[in-house]
Amino acid sequence: MTTKTDVVIIGAGAAGLMCAAEAAKRKRTVILIEHTEKAGKKILISGGGRCNFTNKNASHVNFISDNPHFCKSALSRYTPDDFISLVEKHNIYYHEKKDGQLFCNKNSAQIVDMLLIECRESGAEVITDCNVQSVNKNGSFELETTTKGVFKCESLVIATGGLSIPKIGATDFGYRTAKQFGIKHTDIRPGLVPLLFKNEFTEAFGQLSGVSVDSVVTYGKTGFRENILFTHRGLSGPAILQISSYCRNNETISVNLLPEFNFYEKLKTDSGSKSLLVNYLSGYLPNRFAQVFCEKYLPLKYVNQLSEKEAKEISDKLHNWKLIVEGSEGFSKAEVTCGGIDTNELSSKTMESKKVKGLYFIGEVTDVTGWLGGFNFQWAWASGYAAGQYA
Ligand SMILES: Cc1cc2nc3c(=O)[nH]c(=O)nc-3n(C[C@H](O)[C@H](O)[C@H](O)COP(=O)(O)OP(=O)(O)OC[C@H]3O[C@@H](n4cnc5c(N)ncnc54)[C@H](O)[C@@H]3O)c2cc1C
Numbered sequence: 001m002t003t004k005t006d007v008v009i010i011g012a013g014a015a016g017l018m019c020a021a022e023a024a025k026r027k028r029t030v031i032l033i034e035h036t037e038k039a040g041k042k043i044l045i046s047g048g049g050r051c052n053f054t055n056k057n058a059s060h061v062n063f064i065s066d067n068p069h070f071c072k073s074a075l076s077r078y079t080p081d082d083f084i085s086l087v088e089k090h091n092i093y094y095h096e097k098k099d100g101q102l103f104c105n106k107n108s109a110q111i112v113d114m115l116l117i118e119c120r121e122s123g124a125e126v127i128t129d130c131n132v133q134s135v136n137k138n139g140s141f142e143l144e145t146t147t148k149g150v151f152k153c154e155s156l157v158i159a160t161g162g163l164s165i166p167k168i169g170a171t172d173f174g175y176r177t178a179k180q181f182g183i184k185h186t187d188i189r190p191g192l193v194p195l196l197f198k199n200e201f202t203e204a205f206g207q208l209s210g211v212s213v214d215s216v217v218t219y220g221k222t223g224f225r226e227n228i229l230f231t232h233r234g235l236s237g238p239a240i241l242q243i244s245s246y247c248r249n250n251e252t253i254s255v256n257l258l259p260e261f262n263f264y265e266k267l268k269t270d271s272g273s274k275s276l277l278v279n280y281l282s283g284y285l286p287n288r289f290a291q292v293f294c295e296k297y298l299p300l301k302y303v304n305q306l307s308e309k310e311a312k313e314i315s316d317k318l319h320n321w322k323l324i325v326e327g328s329e330g331f332s333k334a335e336v337t338c339g340g341i342d343t344n345e346l347s348s349k350t351m352e353s354k355k356v357k358g359l360y361f362i363g364e365v366t367d368v369t370g371w372l373g374g375f376n377f378q379w380a381w382a383s384g385y386a387a388g389q390y391a
Helices: 014-025 041-049 071-077 080-089 109-122 173-180 199-208 238-244 263-269 277-282 287-297 308-319 375-388
Strands: 002-010 030-033 052-055 094-096 101-104 125-127 132-138 140-145 150-158 189-191 195-197 212-219 222-230 234-236 252-256 321-328 336-338 359-361
Touching: 002 014, 014 030, 014 109, 014 150, 014 375, 030 150, 041 052, 041 109, 052 080, 052 375, 071 375, 080 109, 080 375, 109 125, 132 173, 150 173, 195 199, 195 238, 199 222, 199 287, 212 238, 222 238, 234 238, 263 308, 277 287, 308 321
Parallel strands: 002 030, 002 150, 030 125, 150 359
Antiparallel strands: 052 101, 094 101, 132 140, 140 150, 189 336, 195 234, 195 321, 212 222, 212 252, 222 234, 252 321
C-alpha cells in the first residue's frame, strides 16, 4: 500500500505535534508517525508530571548551541505568549513557580491532549506504533514503514528528539537520517544531568544523599545560583543540572557554598568565638554537610585559634570548592541531549536543510539546548511552528 501525502513528520513529541497542527492549518495533508504506542510521552513525564511548558522570560541567551544566533528567528516568531494564548484557549490553568517558569495546575496530560486536539481539528493524522524502516528521496521522499506500507511525501520533518530517556522511546533516528543525507551533526552528550566526581568524593559525600545547599555553581564564565543536591553517587539539583550542559569530563567546576556573604569577613568579626569551627559552620550550612566537609577539608580547631592564613584558606574552600567532573549519570537520567543537527546545515527561518530540499529538522534533535526551566519546550514549540509554516 502506498499513501501520498504532502507532509510526513516523524516523532510525535512536543515539536512534531506542534508542527503537524500548524502545517495542517495551511491545508497541507499531514501524517505524524510515532514508533511508541502513545504521542507526547516525554511531555507526560515532564516538570514532575506538571509540565513546565514554557518560560515567560525565554530569549536566545537561555540556549546553548555552536551557533548561538540560530534560534533567535524562530523564538521571535513563536513566543512564550503565543503558547500561553494556546494554553488559555484550551482552558488549561497554570501557575508560575519561579523565574518565569510556567507549570500546569493539574497535569502534563492536559498539554498532550491540547496538542492532539489541535492536530485533529486541523486535520493532521497521528499514527502510533509505527516504525520507519527506510527513507529514500527520489524527487519526493519515500518511507517504508512496519505497519502502514509506504508513504510518499513532498516534505519530511524529523522530530525524533534526542537520546535522553531511551526507555520511553528515544532513538538516534534523527542523527542517522541526517548522516544518510550528508548532513552533519555536532557532538552529542547528555545535558541537564547529575554529575559524578572522583571516587574519593563519593566516599566522603555519598553519605549526604538527600542534603541540599543553596549555592552558585560556576564553569568558566557561566554560573547558576540554585540548590545543589547530594546523591549516593555525586551531585544533582538544579544548579548542577544547569552547569552539566556546559562542562565536559575532566573539567573543573567551582561551587560557592556561601553565596550570601564573605565567610572570611565573618570569621574576622567573630575571631574571639570559642565555638569549634564545625559548630560555627553549622550555623550557616546544613549540619550533616558541615560535619563531613570539616572532617575532609578543615582543621579541628576553635574559631579563636585560627590564623589569618587558615581563615583565608577555609573561606576560599567554601566559596570556591573545586570539583573535577569525572562523568555523568548518562542519557538514562539526562533531561536533554546537548548537541545535534549542525544548525549551519539548516535555515533558521524554516528549519529546512540547506542541502536537501524538503527535509526539515525540529526540536531537540537540532543543536539547540535550553536551560532548565521551560526553555526546551519553548524551543520545541517555536521550531515546530517555524517548520509548520513552510513544510
Ligand atoms: C524527565 C524529563 C523532564 C523534562 N521536563 C521538562 C520541562 O518541564 N520543561 C521543558 O521545557 N523541558 C523538559 N524536558 C525536556 C523536553 O521534554 C524535551 O526537550 C522536549 O520534549 C523535546 O521535544 P522534541 O519534540 O524535540 O522531542 P521529544 O518530545 O522527545 O519527542 C520525540 C518523539 O519522537 C519519537 N521517536 C523517536 N524515534 C523515533 C522513530 N525512529 N520513529 C518514530 N518516532 C520516533 C519519540 O518516541 C518521541 O515521541 C524534560 C525532559 C525529561 C527527560
